[in-house]
Amino acid sequence: QSVLTQPPSVSAAPGQKVTISCSGSTSNIGTNFVSWYQQFPGAAPKLVIYDTNSRPSGIPDRFSGSKSGTSATLAITGLQTGDEADYYCGTWDSSLSDVLFGGGTKLTVL
Amino acid sequence: VQLVESGGGLVQPGGSLRLSCTASGFTFRRYSFDWVRQAPGKGLEWVSSISSSSSSKYFADSVKGRFTISRDDAKNAVFLQMNSLRAEDTAVYYCARNEIFGVVTLDLWGQGTLVTVSS
Numbered sequence: 001q002s003v004l005t006q007p008p009s010v011s012a013a014p015g016q017k018v019t020i021s022c023s024g025s026t027s028n029i030g031t032n033f034v035s036w037y038q039q040f041p042g043a044a045p046k047l048v049i050y051d052t053n054s055r056p057s058g059i060p061d062r063f064s065g066s067k068s069g070t071s072a073t074l075a076i077t078g079l080q081t082g083d084e085a086d087y088y089c090g091t092w093d094s095s096l097s098d099v100l101f102g103g104g105t106k107l108t109v110l
Numbered sequence: 111v112q113l114v115e116s117g118g119g120l121v122q123p124g125g126s127l128r129l130s131c132t133a134s135g136f137t138f139r140r141y142s143f144d145w146v147r148q149a150p151g152k153g154l155e156w157v158s159s160i161s162s163s164s165s166s167k168y169f170a171d172s173v174k175g176r177f178t179i180s181r182d183d184a185k186n187a188v189f190l191q192m193n194s195l196r197a198e199d200t201a202v203y204y205c206a207r208n209e210i211f212g213v214v215t216l217d218l219w220g221q222g223t224l225v226t227v228s229s
Contacts, residue, residue, distance in 0.1 A: 002153070035214050037154070044204055044219040045146075045154065056217060088154050090214045097168050099144060099156035099214050 003028065004089055004102035011108040016079050020105045022072045022089030028100055029091055034072040036065055037088045039104075045088065049074060076107075084109050111135035111218065113205050118223030121195055125227070129190040131205030131220055138186040142211040145179065145190045147201035148222075157203070158190065161211040173199075195227045 005023040012018040022034065036049035047056050049065035052072065064075045072091075076083055089102040117129040131143065145157040158179045159168045167179050178191045188205060202224050206216035 033213055033215070035216065037216070039154075044221055045206075045216070046219070047215065047217045050215040050217065051213075086153075090154075090216070092212050092214050098170065099146075099159060099168075101146075101154040101156060104153040 002103040003093065003096075003100050004091065006087075006089060006102035006105045008103070009106045009108065011110055012079050013110050014079050014081060017075060017077045018079060018107065019076075020074045020087050020089075020107070022074070022102045024070050024072075024091065024100070026070060027095035028070075028093040029067065029072050030070040031094050032092045034065065034067055035090045036063075036074045037090060039086045039088065048087075079109050081109050083107060113207065113218055113220035115203065115205050115220040115223040118203065118225045120226045120228065122229050123196060123227055125195050126191070126193045127195065127225060129192065129203055129205075129223060129225070131188040131190075133186045133188075133207070136207075136218075139183045140209075142208040143181065143188040144206045144208055144216060145188075146204045146206055146216070147199075147225075148204070149198075149201040152201075155201070159208070159211065160188065166211060192225070195225075197227050199225060200227050201225060 033051045037045040038048045039045040052067045053065045062077045088104045144159045160179045176194045181188045202222040204222045205220040207218040
């Protein structure tokens with residue numbers, strides 16, 4: 001049971017927009033930056049959002065991040081079949097002094 | 111710019127294993143490093159972090175007292191010593207780079223090394 005809660009799966013059609021939520025608490029998301037990771041089967045995770053709403057070089061602006069209170073959101077617009085992957089949120093917990101990951105969300109592009 | 115893990119393999123319950131993560135292409139001493147594992151078919155689980163100066167080291171409760179983390183800046187390497195291994199430690203272990211200790215921005219990952227704990 002992860003401290004950060006993500007929906008197990010989301011789906012949308014190509015070209016549409018999808019959002020993935022990540023719910024935490026005051027000591028983690030409420031206080032610290034959030035990052036998001038994309039993982040394809042059999043591959044290592046890849047950073048797609050850091051500092052809650054910043055994109056690393058090479059990540060298209062179709063990917064965006066936001067936060068409100070103790071919840072964070074990853075949004076992907078103009079969905080492509082190549083976006084089908086598992087997505088994980090991550091953050092620091094100031095009370096636990098631990099790195100936390102969400103349970104992961106499987107994105108299906110119908 | 112890459113991280114390469116090694117040292118995984120099959121080990122019996124109660125045994126030990128030492129994982130290595132060798133870095134190249136960037137200024138190793140500037141960064142903190144994390145170990146993150148993924149059990150078969152499961153999500154990501156953070157294992158341990160070490161700061162750039164080695165002054166701060168943190169561990170997940172599930173491995174506290176059994177795993178230790180260290181680094182050798184001369185060799186551009188991070189190590190995870192795993193003792194008293196259990197079946198539930200079976201996973202792919204990833205090494206990841208983090209620029210600021212305490213801010214989770216794992217911007218570079220290795221390919222992972224598989225650890226299997228079984229008799």
